[in-house]
Amino acid sequence: MELSFKIEGGNFSGAGSASSEVKRTLKQLDVDASQIKRIVIALYEAEINVVAHAFGGKIEVKISADKVFARIQDQGPGIADISKAMQEGYSTASSKVREMGFGAGMGLPNIKSNVDVFDIQSVVNEGTVLEMTFYLS
Amino acid sequence: MKIADILELIEAKVANSEICLERTEKFKYAFASDLMSDVLRLKCDNTLLVTGLCNIQTIRTVEMAEIKLIIIARGKKIDDEMLELADENDICVLETEFSVYKVCGLLYQKGILPVY
Numbered sequence: 440m441e442l443s444f445k446i447e448g449g450n451f452s453g454a455g456s457a458s459s460e461v462k463r464t465l466k467q468l469d470v471d472a473s474q475i476k477r478i479v480i481a482l483y484e485a486e487i488n489v490v491a492h493a494f495g496g497k498i499e500v501k502i503s504a505d506k507v508f509a510r511i512q513d514q515g516p517g518i519a520d521i522s523k524a525m526q527e528g529y530s531t532a533s534s535k536v537r538e539m540g541f542g543a544g545m546g547l548p549n550i551k552s553n554v555d556v557f558d559i560q561s562v563v564n565e566g567t568v569l570e571m572t573f574y575l576s
Numbered sequence: 577m578k579i580a581d582i583l584e585l586i587e588a589k590v591a592n593s594e595i596c597l598e599r600t601e602k603f604k605y606a607f608a609s610d611l612m613s614d615v616l617r618l619k620c621d622n623t624l625l626v627t628g629l630c631n632i633q634t635i636r637t638v639e640m641a642e643i644k645l646i647i648i649a650r651g652k653k654i655d656d657e658m659l660e661l662a663d664e665n666d667i668c669v670l671e672t673e674f675s676v677y678k679v680c681g682l683l684y685q686k687g688i689l690p691v692y
Binding site: 552 | 610611612613614616617629631632633634636637639640641642657
């Protein structure tokens with residue numbers, strides 16, 4: 440099964456609706472609850488990142504019997520130093536993002552701690568592609 | 577503790593339908609934070625969230641973290657959009673005038689445990 444969502448940069452009201460839809464689908468497919476939790480937490484943090492930092496983007500999710508693969512691609516400023524962005528506490532978030540309860544530099548570390556395979560590629564002033572694989576067994 | 581007992585303890589109002597007071601599940605742990613990324617790191621079940629952060633992402637976060645009870649402290653009030661999302665996800669929202677510190681103190685006295 441494949442799901443695809445457009446994400447609007449700066450739309451904090453709608454942020455999380457894609458992750459919510461994926462959660463609903465995984466529940467319908469009777470995926471184990473602990474697996475669903477780590478998948479949607481990583482996806483939600485990634486979705487928040489797009490809303491917080493990029494002009495827009497898309498989330499594609501492929502669900503198969505043994506794994507869930509998600510690709511989050513955005514158009515935006517990109518990440519100049521990925522290794523810094525992976526450190527807990529490092530953030531370039533705006534005050535608006537902080538008002539929403541995020542932007543403390545926990546997003547990418549939280550994502551990484553929930554995925555089995557994690558890849559991030561970024562080009563400054565173009566955007567970022569994040570790929571995540573979750574094995575269900 | 578049951579939701580109805582917590583409501584009485586912290587002199588809260590239920591933001592959802594009163595039907596959530598009839599829920600019988602017992603909450604064993606509490607976590608207090610205004611930082612939603614910290615909430616998303618919790619690995620614990622039967623946990624309630626105490627927060628002063630009152631916006632749509634508060635509800636989204638507990639939806640993802642599978643938390644079924646939020647206490648909104650410091651007199652903040654949730655809006656209709658938040659309430660709708662909470663109802664959709666079977667999340668009970670209590671509003672209290674008490675500070676986060678006071679709510680946590682009262683819950684701790686009654687044996688609600690910290691997550692870590």
